[in-house]
Amino acid sequence: MTTPLDALPLHVLRTRTSSKWMRYPDDVLPLFVAETDFALAEPVERVLLDAVRRGDTGYAPPGDSRIPMAFAGFAARRFGWQVDPARVRTTCDVMMGVAELLRAVTAPGDRVVITPPVYPPFFDVHDESRTVAESVPLLRSDEGWTLDLAGIDRAFAGGARAILLCNPHNPTGTVHDAGTLAELARIAQRHGAWVISDEIHAPLTLPGATFTPFLTAAPEAAEVGFALTSASKAFNLAGLKCAFIVTAADEPARIVRRIPDEVEWRTSILGLIAGEAALSLGDAWLDALLARLDTNRHLLSDLLAEHAPGALYRPPQAGFLAWVDFTALGWGEDPAALILKAARVALNPGPSFGEPGRGFARINIGTGPEILSEALRRIGALRAS
Numbered sequence: 001m002t003t004p005l006d007a008l009p010l011h012v013l014r015t016r017t018s019s020k021w022m023r024y025p026d027d028v029l030p031l032f033v034a035e036t037d038f039a040l041a042e043p044v045e046r047v048l049l050d051a052v053r054r055g056d057t058g059y060a061p062p063g064d065s066r067i068p069m070a071f072a073g074f075a076a077r078r079f080g081w082q083v084d085p086a087r088v089r090t091t092c093d094v095m096m097g098v099a100e101l102l103r104a105v106t107a108p109g110d111r112v113v114i115t116p117p118v119y120p121p122f123f124d125v126h127d128e129s130r131t132v133a134e135s136v137p138l139l140r141s142d143e144g145w146t147l148d149l150a151g152i153d154r155a156f157a158g159g160a161r162a163i164l165l166c167n168p169h170n171p172t173g174t175v176h177d178a179g180t181l182a183e184l185a186r187i188a189q190r191h192g193a194w195v196i197s198d199e200i201h202a203p204l205t206l207p208g209a210t211f212t213p214f215l216t217a218a219p220e221a222a223e224v225g226f227a228l229t230s231a232s233k234a235f236n237l238a239g240l241k242c243a244f245i246v247t248a249a250d251e252p253a254r255i256v257r258r259i260p261d262e263v264e265w266r267t268s269i270l271g272l273i274a275g276e277a278a279l280s281l282g283d284a285w286l287d288a289l290l291a292r293l294d295t296n297r298h299l300l301s302d303l304l305a306e307h308a309p310g311a312l313y314r315p316p317q318a319g320f321l322a323w324v325d326f327t328a329l330g331w332g333e334d335p336a337a338l339i340l341k342a343a344r345v346a347l348n349p350g351p352s353f354g355e356p357g358r359g360f361a362r363i364n365i366g367t368g369p370e371i372l373s374e375a376l377r378r379i380g381a382l383r384a385s
Protein backbone atom coordinates (compact mmCIF):
# COMPACT_ATOMS: atom_id res chain seq x y z
CA MET A 1 0.00 0.00 0.00
CA THR A 2 1.41 3.39 -0.98
CA THR A 3 1.15 6.06 1.71
CA PRO A 4 -0.96 8.99 0.50
CA LEU A 5 0.97 12.19 -0.10
CA ASP A 6 0.47 14.89 2.53
CA ALA A 7 -0.57 18.37 1.42
CA LEU A 8 1.21 21.50 2.60
CA PRO A 9 -0.41 23.27 5.56
CA LEU A 10 -2.70 26.19 4.85
CA HIS A 11 -0.37 28.84 6.28
CA VAL A 12 2.36 27.76 3.83
CA LEU A 13 -0.05 27.57 0.89
CA ARG A 14 -1.20 31.11 1.64
CA THR A 15 2.35 32.34 0.98
CA ARG A 16 2.12 31.10 -2.62
CA THR A 17 1.64 33.76 -5.28
CA SER A 18 -0.07 31.59 -7.91
CA SER A 19 -3.55 32.20 -9.27
CA LYS A 20 -5.18 29.81 -6.79
CA TRP A 21 -3.83 31.72 -3.80
CA MET A 22 -4.00 35.31 -5.06
CA ARG A 23 -7.45 35.66 -6.54
CA TYR A 24 -9.47 35.76 -3.31
CA PRO A 25 -8.98 37.22 0.17
CA ASP A 26 -7.73 34.99 2.98
CA ASP A 27 -11.16 34.17 4.35
CA VAL A 28 -11.92 32.22 1.15
CA LEU A 29 -10.80 28.59 0.79
CA PRO A 30 -9.72 28.22 -2.85
CA LEU A 31 -10.78 24.93 -4.45
CA PHE A 32 -11.08 26.22 -7.98
CA VAL A 33 -8.25 26.51 -10.57
CA ALA A 34 -6.41 23.24 -11.36
CA GLU A 35 -3.36 23.69 -9.16
CA THR A 36 -2.55 21.26 -6.35
CA ASP A 37 -1.50 21.84 -2.75
CA PHE A 38 1.53 19.55 -2.42
CA ALA A 39 5.23 20.21 -2.18
CA LEU A 40 7.09 19.46 -5.40
CA ALA A 41 8.35 15.96 -6.03
CA GLU A 42 11.85 15.81 -4.56
CA PRO A 43 13.63 15.03 -7.89
CA VAL A 44 11.86 18.00 -9.47
CA GLU A 45 12.77 20.37 -6.64
CA ARG A 46 16.39 19.19 -6.80
CA VAL A 47 16.88 19.80 -10.55
CA LEU A 48 15.14 23.17 -10.37
CA LEU A 49 17.27 24.41 -7.47
CA ASP A 50 20.35 23.16 -9.24
CA ALA A 51 19.41 24.89 -12.50
CA VAL A 52 18.71 28.18 -10.71
CA ARG A 53 22.02 28.00 -8.85
CA ARG A 54 23.86 27.49 -12.14
CA GLY A 55 21.85 30.24 -13.81
CA ASP A 56 20.65 27.69 -16.35
CA THR A 57 17.76 29.95 -17.32
CA GLY A 58 18.38 30.67 -21.00
CA TYR A 59 16.46 29.36 -23.99
CA ALA A 60 15.35 25.74 -24.19
CA PRO A 61 17.25 24.31 -27.15
CA PRO A 62 14.86 23.52 -30.04
CA GLY A 63 14.85 19.81 -30.83
CA ASP A 64 16.12 18.98 -27.34
CA SER A 65 15.70 15.26 -26.68
CA ARG A 66 15.23 15.37 -22.89
CA ILE A 67 11.43 15.63 -22.80
CA PRO A 68 10.86 13.28 -25.77
CA MET A 69 13.06 10.58 -24.20
CA ALA A 70 11.60 11.05 -20.72
CA PHE A 71 8.01 10.97 -22.00
CA ALA A 72 8.69 7.85 -24.09
CA GLY A 73 9.91 6.12 -20.92
CA PHE A 74 6.98 7.39 -18.85
CA ALA A 75 4.40 6.38 -21.49
CA ALA A 76 5.90 2.88 -21.74
CA ARG A 77 5.97 2.39 -17.96
CA ARG A 78 2.63 3.93 -17.07
CA PHE A 79 0.45 3.28 -20.14
CA GLY A 80 2.25 0.50 -22.06
CA TRP A 81 2.50 2.99 -24.94
CA GLN A 82 5.55 2.89 -27.22
CA VAL A 83 6.20 6.50 -28.22
CA ASP A 84 8.81 7.41 -30.84
CA PRO A 85 10.80 10.27 -29.28
CA ALA A 86 11.41 11.65 -32.78
CA ARG A 87 7.67 12.33 -32.93
CA VAL A 88 7.47 14.48 -29.81
CA ARG A 89 7.76 18.28 -30.17
CA THR A 90 7.67 20.70 -27.26
CA THR A 91 5.79 23.96 -26.86
CA CYS A 92 4.90 26.41 -24.13
CA ASP A 93 1.70 24.90 -22.79
CA VAL A 94 -1.05 22.56 -23.86
CA MET A 95 -3.49 25.28 -24.90
CA MET A 96 -0.87 26.96 -27.10
CA GLY A 97 -0.32 23.57 -28.71
CA VAL A 98 -4.07 23.22 -29.27
CA ALA A 99 -4.28 26.67 -30.87
CA GLU A 100 -1.33 25.94 -33.17
CA LEU A 101 -2.63 22.52 -34.18
CA LEU A 102 -6.06 23.95 -34.93
CA ARG A 103 -4.46 26.64 -37.08
CA ALA A 104 -2.49 23.92 -38.86
CA VAL A 105 -5.42 21.64 -39.72
CA THR A 106 -8.29 24.08 -40.27
CA ALA A 107 -9.09 27.18 -42.31
CA PRO A 108 -10.52 30.31 -40.67
CA GLY A 109 -14.20 29.82 -39.93
CA ASP A 110 -14.04 26.01 -39.85
CA ARG A 111 -16.09 24.32 -37.16
CA VAL A 112 -14.43 22.24 -34.43
CA VAL A 113 -16.36 19.84 -32.19
CA ILE A 114 -16.12 20.24 -28.43
CA THR A 115 -17.96 18.08 -25.90
CA PRO A 116 -19.41 20.08 -22.98
CA PRO A 117 -19.39 20.12 -20.09
CA VAL A 118 -15.74 20.80 -20.86
CA TYR A 119 -12.69 22.81 -19.78
CA PRO A 120 -13.68 26.46 -20.49
CA PRO A 121 -10.64 27.32 -22.69
CA PHE A 122 -11.98 24.75 -25.20
CA PHE A 123 -14.65 27.38 -25.91
CA ASP A 124 -12.21 30.30 -25.95
CA VAL A 125 -9.25 28.93 -27.92
CA HIS A 126 -11.15 29.50 -31.17
CA ASP A 127 -10.47 33.25 -30.90
CA GLU A 128 -6.81 32.33 -31.35
CA SER A 129 -7.29 29.66 -34.02
CA ARG A 130 -10.05 31.59 -35.86
CA THR A 131 -12.26 28.51 -35.77
CA VAL A 132 -15.80 28.10 -34.45
CA ALA A 133 -16.76 25.73 -31.63
CA GLU A 134 -19.59 23.28 -32.34
CA SER A 135 -20.92 21.68 -29.18
CA VAL A 136 -21.80 17.99 -29.11
CA PRO A 137 -22.49 17.49 -25.39
CA LEU A 138 -21.42 14.37 -23.54
CA LEU A 139 -24.23 11.91 -22.86
CA ARG A 140 -25.10 11.48 -19.19
CA SER A 141 -26.36 8.19 -17.81
CA ASP A 142 -26.33 6.28 -14.53
CA GLU A 143 -22.98 4.82 -15.61
CA GLY A 144 -21.39 8.24 -16.10
CA TRP A 145 -20.56 10.44 -19.06
CA THR A 146 -19.75 9.25 -22.59
CA LEU A 147 -18.98 10.76 -25.96
CA ASP A 148 -22.01 11.11 -28.24
CA LEU A 149 -20.44 9.29 -31.19
CA ALA A 150 -23.58 9.58 -33.34
CA GLY A 151 -23.68 13.34 -32.68
CA ILE A 152 -19.99 13.68 -33.53
CA ASP A 153 -20.55 11.68 -36.72
CA ARG A 154 -23.35 14.10 -37.67
CA ALA A 155 -21.18 17.13 -36.89
CA PHE A 156 -18.38 15.81 -39.13
CA ALA A 157 -20.92 14.94 -41.85
CA GLY A 158 -22.12 18.53 -41.57
CA GLY A 159 -18.62 19.85 -42.21
CA ALA A 160 -16.85 20.11 -38.84
CA ARG A 161 -13.16 19.59 -39.53
CA ALA A 162 -11.81 18.43 -36.17
CA ILE A 163 -12.67 17.47 -32.62
CA LEU A 164 -10.98 18.71 -29.48
CA LEU A 165 -11.03 15.60 -27.31
CA CYS A 166 -10.46 15.79 -23.57
CA ASN A 167 -9.15 12.40 -22.40
CA PRO A 168 -9.37 12.06 -19.43
CA HIS A 169 -12.23 14.51 -19.48
CA ASN A 170 -12.23 17.73 -17.44
CA PRO A 171 -14.52 18.29 -15.49
CA THR A 172 -16.25 14.89 -15.30
CA GLY A 173 -13.06 12.87 -14.71
CA THR A 174 -14.13 10.36 -17.36
CA VAL A 175 -11.47 8.08 -18.82
CA HIS A 176 -12.87 7.28 -22.26
CA ASP A 177 -12.76 3.56 -23.00
CA ALA A 178 -10.69 2.03 -25.78
CA GLY A 179 -13.70 0.96 -27.83
CA THR A 180 -15.21 4.45 -27.83
CA LEU A 181 -11.90 6.01 -28.85
CA ALA A 182 -11.39 3.44 -31.62
CA GLU A 183 -14.85 4.20 -32.99
CA LEU A 184 -14.17 7.94 -32.78
CA ALA A 185 -11.00 7.40 -34.82
CA ARG A 186 -12.88 5.48 -37.50
CA ILE A 187 -15.61 8.14 -37.66
CA ALA A 188 -13.00 10.89 -37.99
CA GLN A 189 -11.16 9.04 -40.73
CA ARG A 190 -14.36 8.41 -42.67
CA HIS A 191 -14.99 12.15 -42.76
CA GLY A 192 -11.38 13.30 -43.22
CA ALA A 193 -11.53 15.06 -39.82
CA TRP A 194 -8.76 15.43 -37.23
CA VAL A 195 -8.73 14.46 -33.56
CA ILE A 196 -6.73 16.67 -31.21
CA SER A 197 -6.52 14.71 -27.96
CA ASP A 198 -5.70 16.68 -24.81
CA GLU A 199 -4.26 14.06 -22.44
CA ILE A 200 -2.88 16.36 -19.74
CA HIS A 201 -4.76 14.53 -16.95
CA ALA A 202 -3.71 11.01 -18.08
CA PRO A 203 -0.83 10.61 -15.60
CA LEU A 204 -3.50 11.03 -12.90
CA THR A 205 -5.56 7.99 -13.89
CA LEU A 206 -6.84 6.51 -10.64
CA PRO A 207 -7.22 2.91 -9.44
CA GLY A 208 -9.95 1.05 -11.28
CA ALA A 209 -9.57 2.88 -14.59
CA THR A 210 -7.29 2.21 -17.56
CA PHE A 211 -6.18 5.11 -19.67
CA THR A 212 -6.05 4.49 -23.42
CA PRO A 213 -3.79 6.94 -25.26
CA PHE A 214 -5.91 8.05 -28.22
CA LEU A 215 -3.15 7.38 -30.75
CA THR A 216 -3.10 3.69 -29.74
CA ALA A 217 -6.88 3.11 -29.76
CA ALA A 218 -6.97 1.84 -33.37
CA PRO A 219 -4.73 1.96 -36.45
CA GLU A 220 -6.94 4.79 -37.74
CA ALA A 221 -6.30 6.82 -34.57
CA ALA A 222 -2.62 7.29 -35.36
CA GLU A 223 -3.56 8.48 -38.88
CA VAL A 224 -6.06 11.12 -37.73
CA GLY A 225 -4.72 12.10 -34.33
CA PHE A 226 -2.46 14.38 -32.36
CA ALA A 227 -1.92 13.98 -28.61
CA LEU A 228 -1.03 16.90 -26.38
CA THR A 229 0.25 16.51 -22.89
CA SER A 230 2.56 17.77 -20.18
CA ALA A 231 3.91 16.85 -16.77
CA SER A 232 2.33 20.07 -15.53
CA LYS A 233 -1.01 18.89 -14.15
CA ALA A 234 0.22 15.82 -12.26
CA PHE A 235 3.35 17.51 -10.90
CA ASN A 236 1.89 21.03 -10.46
CA LEU A 237 4.30 22.67 -12.90
CA ALA A 238 1.86 24.80 -14.91
CA GLY A 239 3.82 27.99 -14.28
CA LEU A 240 6.96 26.47 -15.77
CA LYS A 241 5.49 26.27 -19.28
CA CYS A 242 6.47 23.09 -21.04
CA ALA A 243 4.04 20.89 -22.96
CA PHE A 244 4.43 18.63 -25.94
CA ILE A 245 2.69 17.30 -29.02
CA VAL A 246 2.94 13.60 -29.87
CA THR A 247 2.17 11.95 -33.20
CA ALA A 248 2.31 8.35 -34.36
CA ALA A 249 2.00 8.47 -38.17
CA ASP A 250 3.72 10.28 -41.05
CA GLU A 251 1.06 12.82 -42.06
CA PRO A 252 0.32 14.17 -38.55
CA ALA A 253 4.09 14.25 -37.88
CA ARG A 254 4.61 16.30 -41.06
CA ILE A 255 1.89 18.75 -39.95
CA VAL A 256 3.57 19.17 -36.55
CA ARG A 257 6.95 19.77 -38.21
CA ARG A 258 5.37 22.58 -40.26
CA ILE A 259 4.32 24.46 -37.10
CA PRO A 260 6.62 27.50 -36.92
CA ASP A 261 9.85 27.05 -34.97
CA GLU A 262 8.87 30.03 -32.82
CA VAL A 263 6.25 27.85 -31.14
CA GLU A 264 8.95 25.48 -29.95
CA TRP A 265 11.17 28.37 -28.87
CA ARG A 266 8.43 29.35 -26.40
CA THR A 267 9.13 26.23 -24.31
CA SER A 268 10.59 27.25 -20.95
CA ILE A 269 13.92 25.68 -20.04
CA LEU A 270 12.85 25.36 -16.40
CA GLY A 271 9.71 23.56 -17.57
CA LEU A 272 11.83 21.27 -19.69
CA ILE A 273 14.24 20.51 -16.86
CA ALA A 274 11.44 19.97 -14.34
CA GLY A 275 9.36 17.96 -16.80
CA GLU A 276 12.24 15.63 -17.58
CA ALA A 277 12.85 14.95 -13.87
CA ALA A 278 9.13 14.47 -13.18
CA LEU A 279 8.63 12.04 -16.05
CA SER A 280 11.77 10.02 -15.48
CA LEU A 281 12.21 10.12 -11.68
CA GLY A 282 8.75 11.00 -10.34
CA ASP A 283 6.92 7.65 -10.29
CA ALA A 284 7.07 7.07 -6.53
CA TRP A 285 5.86 10.61 -5.78
CA LEU A 286 3.12 10.25 -8.40
CA ASP A 287 1.95 6.99 -6.86
CA ALA A 288 1.70 8.70 -3.47
CA LEU A 289 -0.28 11.54 -5.08
CA LEU A 290 -2.64 9.03 -6.71
CA ALA A 291 -3.16 7.36 -3.33
CA ARG A 292 -4.07 10.79 -1.86
CA LEU A 293 -6.48 11.56 -4.70
CA ASP A 294 -8.06 8.12 -4.42
CA THR A 295 -8.67 8.77 -0.71
CA ASN A 296 -9.96 12.28 -1.34
CA ARG A 297 -12.41 11.32 -4.08
CA HIS A 298 -14.09 8.86 -1.68
CA LEU A 299 -13.86 11.30 1.23
CA LEU A 300 -15.76 13.80 -0.93
CA SER A 301 -18.59 11.26 -1.38
CA ASP A 302 -18.87 11.00 2.40
CA LEU A 303 -18.63 14.75 2.94
CA LEU A 304 -21.32 15.47 0.36
CA ALA A 305 -23.62 12.86 1.92
CA GLU A 306 -23.10 14.51 5.30
CA HIS A 307 -23.13 18.20 4.38
CA ALA A 308 -24.98 18.45 1.05
CA PRO A 309 -27.36 15.48 0.85
CA GLY A 310 -28.99 15.37 -2.56
CA ALA A 311 -25.88 16.58 -4.37
CA LEU A 312 -24.98 14.13 -7.15
CA TYR A 313 -21.38 13.16 -7.64
CA ARG A 314 -19.54 10.36 -9.38
CA PRO A 315 -15.91 10.12 -8.22
CA PRO A 316 -13.52 10.97 -11.07
CA GLN A 317 -11.71 8.09 -12.80
CA ALA A 318 -8.73 10.39 -13.24
CA GLY A 319 -7.48 13.71 -11.96
CA PHE A 320 -8.20 15.93 -9.00
CA LEU A 321 -11.36 17.62 -10.23
CA ALA A 322 -14.79 16.64 -8.94
CA TRP A 323 -17.94 17.52 -10.85
CA VAL A 324 -20.89 17.96 -8.53
CA ASP A 325 -24.55 18.46 -9.42
CA PHE A 326 -26.12 20.67 -6.72
CA THR A 327 -29.48 20.98 -8.50
CA ALA A 328 -31.42 19.19 -5.75
CA LEU A 329 -30.26 21.75 -3.19
CA GLY A 330 -32.05 24.56 -5.02
CA TRP A 331 -28.99 26.80 -5.27
CA GLY A 332 -29.77 27.87 -8.84
CA GLU A 333 -27.88 27.66 -12.11
CA ASP A 334 -24.58 28.68 -10.57
CA PRO A 335 -24.20 27.20 -7.09
CA ALA A 336 -20.54 28.30 -7.02
CA ALA A 337 -21.67 31.95 -6.90
CA LEU A 338 -23.72 31.37 -3.75
CA ILE A 339 -21.04 29.13 -2.21
CA LEU A 340 -18.39 31.82 -2.74
CA LYS A 341 -20.53 34.60 -1.37
CA ALA A 342 -22.07 32.85 1.61
CA ALA A 343 -19.69 29.96 2.44
CA ARG A 344 -16.42 31.63 1.41
CA VAL A 345 -15.29 28.64 -0.66
CA ALA A 346 -14.17 29.24 -4.25
CA LEU A 347 -15.23 26.56 -6.75
CA ASN A 348 -15.40 26.70 -10.55
CA PRO A 349 -18.88 27.72 -11.75
CA GLY A 350 -20.59 24.87 -13.60
CA PRO A 351 -22.01 27.10 -16.36
CA SER A 352 -18.47 28.13 -17.40
CA PHE A 353 -18.12 24.55 -18.71
CA GLY A 354 -21.04 25.08 -21.10
CA GLU A 355 -24.79 24.70 -21.01
CA PRO A 356 -24.80 21.21 -19.40
CA GLY A 357 -22.97 22.73 -16.42
CA ARG A 358 -26.03 24.55 -15.09
CA GLY A 359 -26.60 23.58 -11.47
CA PHE A 360 -23.07 22.12 -11.17
CA ALA A 361 -19.80 23.27 -9.64
CA ARG A 362 -16.28 21.86 -9.98
CA ILE A 363 -14.37 21.13 -6.79
CA ASN A 364 -10.57 20.79 -6.78
CA ILE A 365 -9.72 17.86 -4.49
CA GLY A 366 -5.96 18.16 -5.04
CA THR A 367 -5.46 19.15 -1.44
CA GLY A 368 -5.35 17.70 2.07
CA PRO A 369 -8.36 16.09 3.77
CA GLU A 370 -8.48 18.92 6.35
CA ILE A 371 -9.01 21.64 3.73
CA LEU A 372 -11.51 19.50 1.82
CA SER A 373 -13.45 18.74 5.01
CA GLU A 374 -13.48 22.38 6.09
CA ALA A 375 -14.73 23.45 2.65
CA LEU A 376 -17.61 20.99 2.77
CA ARG A 377 -18.43 21.94 6.36
CA ARG A 378 -18.74 25.56 5.24
CA ILE A 379 -20.88 24.54 2.27
CA GLY A 380 -23.07 22.44 4.57
CA ALA A 381 -23.66 25.42 6.84
CA LEU A 382 -25.45 27.10 3.92
CA ARG A 383 -28.33 24.67 4.26
CA ALA A 384 -28.98 25.81 7.80
CA SER A 385 -28.85 29.52 6.92
Ligand SMILES: Cc1ncc(COP(=O)(O)O)c(C=O)c1O
Pocket (backbone or CB within 6 Å): 034, 092, 093, 094, 095, 096, 119, 166, 170, 198, 200, 201, 230, 232, 238, 243
Ligand atom coordinates in the same frame (compact mmCIF):
# COMPACT_ATOMS: atom_id res chain seq x y z
C1 LIG B 1 -7.98 19.55 -20.02
C2 LIG B 1 -6.97 20.62 -19.80
N1 LIG B 1 -6.20 21.03 -20.81
C3 LIG B 1 -5.29 21.99 -20.66
C4 LIG B 1 -5.10 22.60 -19.45
C5 LIG B 1 -4.12 23.71 -19.33
O1 LIG B 1 -2.87 23.28 -19.70
P1 LIG B 1 -1.76 24.33 -20.04
O2 LIG B 1 -1.58 25.19 -18.85
O3 LIG B 1 -0.57 23.47 -20.34
O4 LIG B 1 -2.25 25.08 -21.24
C6 LIG B 1 -5.87 22.21 -18.36
C7 LIG B 1 -5.70 22.86 -17.06
O5 LIG B 1 -6.35 22.60 -16.11
C8 LIG B 1 -6.82 21.20 -18.54
O6 LIG B 1 -7.60 20.79 -17.53
